[in-house]
Amino acid sequence: MLQKTAAVLIALGVWQAAAMLLDQKILLVSPVAVLIRLTNIWIEEGFFASVWFSFCRIVAGFFLALAAGLLLGIVAGKFRKVEIFLWPFILTIKSVPVASFIVLALIWLSSAKLSVFISFLMVLPIIYTNVLNGIKNTDVRMTQMADVFQVKWNRRLLYIWLPQIKPFLLSACSIGLGLSWKAGIAAEIIGIPDGSIGEALYNAKVYFNTVDLFSWTVIIVVISILFEKLFMMLLKQMFAGWERL
Amino acid sequence: MGAIVMDIVVKNVCKSFGDKKVLENFNACFSAGSRTCIMGPSGCGKTTLAHILLGIVKPDSGSVEGILRKMSAVFQEDRLSEDFSVLSNVRMVTEKSVSKAEIEACFSALGLEKSIHLPVRELSGGMKRRVAIARALLTDSDLIVMDEPFKGLDDTTKQQVISYIRQKTAGKTLLLISHDEEDAPAFEANILRMESIS
Numbered sequence: 001m002l003q004k005t006a007a008v009l010i011a012l013g014v015w016q017a018a019a020m021l022l023d024q025k026i027l028l029v030s031p032v033a034v035l036i037r038l039t040n041i042w043i044e045e046g047f048f049a050s051v052w053f054s055f056c057r058i059v060a061g062f063f064l065a066l067a068a069g070l071l072l073g074i075v076a077g078k079f080r081k082v083e084i085f086l087w088p089f090i091l092t093i094k095s096v097p098v099a100s101f102i103v104l105a106l107i108w109l110s111s112a113k114l115s116v117f118i119s120f121l122m123v124l125p126i127i128y129t130n131v132l133n134g135i136k137n138t139d140v141r142m143t144q145m146a147d148v149f150q151v152k153w154n155r156r157l158l159y160i161w162l163p164q165i166k167p168f169l170l171s172a173c174s175i176g177l178g179l180s181w182k183a184g185i186a187a188e189i190i191g192i193p194d195g196s197i198g199e200a201l202y203n204a205k206v207y208f209n210t211v212d213l214f215s216w217t218v219i220i221v222v223i224s225i226l227f228e229k230l231f232m233m234l235l236k237q238m239f240a241g242w243e244r245l
Numbered sequence: 246m247g248a249i250v251m252d253i254v255v256k257n258v259c260k261s262f263g264d265k266k267v268l269e270n271f272n273a274c275f276s277a278g279s280r281t282c283i284m285g286p287s288g289c290g291k292t293t294l295a296h297i298l299l300g301i302v303k304p305d306s307g308s309v310e311g312i313l314r315k316m317s318a319v320f321q322e323d324r325l326s327e328d329f330s331v332l333s334n335v336r337m338v339t340e341k342s343v344s345k346a347e348i349e350a351c352f353s354a355l356g357l358e359k360s361i362h363l364p365v366r367e368l369s370g371g372m373k374r375r376v377a378i379a380r381a382l383l384t385d386s387d388l389i390v391m392d393e394p395f396k397g398l399d400d401t402t403k404q405q406v407i408s409y410i411r412q413k414t415a416g417k418t419l420l421l422i423s424h425d426e427e428d429a430p431a432f433e434a435n436i437l438r439m440e441s442i443s
Contacts, residue, residue: 144301145324148316149338149384159326159337243328243364 029211037215046195054115054197055223058184061119062177068120069127069172074161076128077135086128094125098183102190111191115198118187123176130172134165158242166239174232181224251311252276253298253388253418258307260293266442267293271307273437280419282429285439291422292321294439295390298420317386319394323373327366331357331376334365339383351379354409356402370397378406382413389414392422407431 012031019030041047076083093101098118105117142160145151151159188198189205197216204212253275260268267290275281283291296302297309299318317338325334335348352358355375360368365376374397381389391410395403410419411432421432429436 141320141322141324142326144299145318145320146338148299148301148318149380150315151338155337159329159333163326163328243330243333 026208026210029214033211034214034218037211038218041212041215041219049195050197050200051219051223053193053195054184054188055227057113057115057196058119058180059227061116061121061184062123062180064116065120065123065176065180066127066173069124070131070169073128073131073165074135074157077132077138083132090125090128093121098122098186099190102187105187106191111188111193114187114191114193115184115196119180119184122183123180126176126179127169127172130168131165134168135161137168138164162239162242170232170235173235174228177228177231178224181220185220253312254310255294255298256308256310258294258297258304258309260290260297260302260304268297268304269442275418275420277311277418278416280414280421280432280434281437282432282434283420283422283437283439284424284426284429286441287424289439289441291439292392295392295420295422298388299390312388315384315386316388316390317381317384318389319374319377319381319391321392323365323377325365325373325376325380328364330362330364331368331379332361334376335380335383338380340385343383343385348379348383351383351409351413355379355406371399371402374398375402375406378410382410386417388418388420390420390422393424394421395423395425395428404431 015031019028019033022028025033072082072086076086101121102114102118105114109117138161142164146156146160185198185201188196189202190198192199192202197220201213201216203209204216255271255273255275258268258271259266267288271290271294273294283294285291293302295318297304298312299316300312326337329337331352332348339348349358349361352361355378357372357375357379360372360376365373368376374394378391378394381391394410395406398406407428419432419434421428421434423429428434
C-alpha cells in the first residue's frame, strides 16, 4: 500500500513538473489546477444531473449485457449449435471498431439512448465469452455425478455451473465495467446527448478548456472505480451467500 | 406401487480405451437386492464396469440388462462441490421429501454431525469420503455403486461406516469395489473377482 501511494505521488510529481516545464495550459494543465477545479466543478448547475444521466445509461447497458451474456453463454455452453449460431454475431461485435457502431447506432437510436446500447454492445462479448469458457471448463466428473443422481437443472446451475463460472464471471465483470465506461463516454462525446458527461467533455474540447477536460476525466475514473469496487464486492458477497446455502 | 427391481445382467461387454482393452466379453449377473464385492488388481476394469452400470461409459459391444433407473454412487473420487457446505452437497441430490432430521441422523451415524455447515474444502480426506457416502445413502435408489468407499478411513471409523451402510442398503442392490479381502465378509457379500486382460 505504501509503495503504491509512493508510486502515485511520483506520477503526480512527474505530471506537475511536465506542466510547469511546458507552461502551456491548453496543452497540459497541472494536477494542482485540476484539483482546484474539482473543488468547485461539483457545485455548478447541472453537475449531478450530468453524472446521473451518464451513470444510469452506462450502468444499464452493463447490466443488460451481463444478463444477456449470462443467458446466452449458459445456453451456448450447453448447446453447441447455439454457440455456432452466435459465433458470427459475437465475432462481429468483437472486431468492429466501437466508433463504427456509435455512428451506426446514431442512425438507429436517439443520442440519449446511445450510451446504453454501446455499453451493452462492448460488454456483451466479454461476459458471453467468459461464461461460455466457464461452462466448457465444467468438471466432467461433476456432470457425470449429476447425471447419475439425476440432479435437476436448477440445482446443477446453482451447485455445479455457477461455482465453475464464478472466476470467469468475476474477471469478465471487472473488465466489462471499465470498458462500459470507456465505450459509453466515447458514445456520448460523439452523440452529444444534452446534459451528459460526454457533452461536458465535448464542450471542454470545443472551448479548449483543458482543465475541465482533465477534471471530468478524473470524475469519470473515480465514479467508474467506485462503482466497480461496490459491484464486485456485492457480487462476491452474493456468491458467498450461495455457498452458505 | 413400487418399481419392479430386476437382476442386472451384463452380457459379453467389451470396452477399450484407445488400444488398451479393459473389458473383453465380460459377463456377470447381480441379483436384485444382493450385495456384491468386486475385487481384482488395479487396472482390471472394476471402475470401468461400475461406470458402465451407472451409464457414464458406453460399452463398445455387449449389453447391460435390467439396469435400474434410481441409482446412487460413491465414486472413486469424492466429486463434491468444494465451495458448498456438507449439507448443501447432500441437498443437491436428495429429494425434498428427505427431512433435515433424516439427514442429521445420517451425518451423526457417519461422525459428521459437527461438520454439517462447513464448506467441503475445509474437511479432511476421510471426512469428504464420508460426505460422499452420506450423499449416496440419502438418495432414493435401488442400485448403489461404491468404488473404494473406505479410502482414507481409519479402522474404527470404517467399521462404524460399514455397519451404517449395511443398515441403510438393506434390500437394495449394492456393488462394492474394494481391494480389501475383509470387506466382502463384513458386508456378507458375494465376491466377483476380475482379472486383468493380458
